[in-house]
Amino acid sequence: MGEGYRGHCRRQPGRPRVGVRVLWPLVWLLVACTGFWASIAGATQTTVPDTPTLSAAEGQALAAKNQCLGCHQVDSRRVGPPFRAVARRYGGQRQAAQYLAQVMRRGSSGQWGAIPMPAQVRLSPQDARSLAQWILSLSQH
Ligand code: HEC
Numbered sequence: 001m002g003e004g005y006r007g008h009c010r011r012q013p014g015r016p017r018v019g020v021r022v023l024w025p026l027v028w029l030l031v032a033c034t035g036f037w038a039s040i041a042g043a044t045q046t047t048v049p050d051t052p053t054l055s056a057a058e059g060q061a062l063a064a065k066n067q068c069l070g071c072h073q074v075d076s077r078r079v080g081p082p083f084r085a086v087a088r089r090y091g092g093q094r095q096a097a098q099y100l101a102q103v104m105r106r107g108s109s110g111q112w113g114a115i116p117m118p119a120q121v122r123l124s125p126q127d128a129r130s131l132a133q134w135i136l137s138l139s140q141h
Helices: 002-009 017-047 056-065 083-090 096-106 125-140
Strands: none
Touching: 056 125, 083 096, 083 125, 096 125
């Protein structure tokens, strides 16, 4: 009976050698492809440079520098709507940052009430973009 028991332990399990041989090139292909797609994603990211979103203090400072705060505050209405209300209205819309950046430099009327916003002609496109992104980020805080 003892002999029979040891025999059971010595049994070699049959390994599917072919499966392993087919699998390795596939794994290699997968890794190669992932690298390929990652490099494409990296390339598209560098061709469309994204301005990093400003912190609360940085945004306030940039808004102050461009004379926005005389008419706007983050939370309360002055001459224009509070920035947080702007963020709530446009947040989640595609191209919202681009739209707002344009509106600042072009001026706006009829969106929030009777008082129009004069075109901010001295605002640079770069600052407009940063401000638009910052304003939109306000709905998340
Ligand atoms: C002279 C006052 C005044 C100044 C200065 C001003 N705004 Fe405005 N802003 C307004 C008013 C009034 C509105 C509402 C206009 C409307 O109803 O369409 C407005 C609207 C906006 C809107 C919403 C536009 C829309 O289409 O919904 C944004 C964004 C904005 N302002 C950003 C800015 C930024 C950034 C600055 C500084 C570069 C700035 N504003 C400077 C008065 C001002």
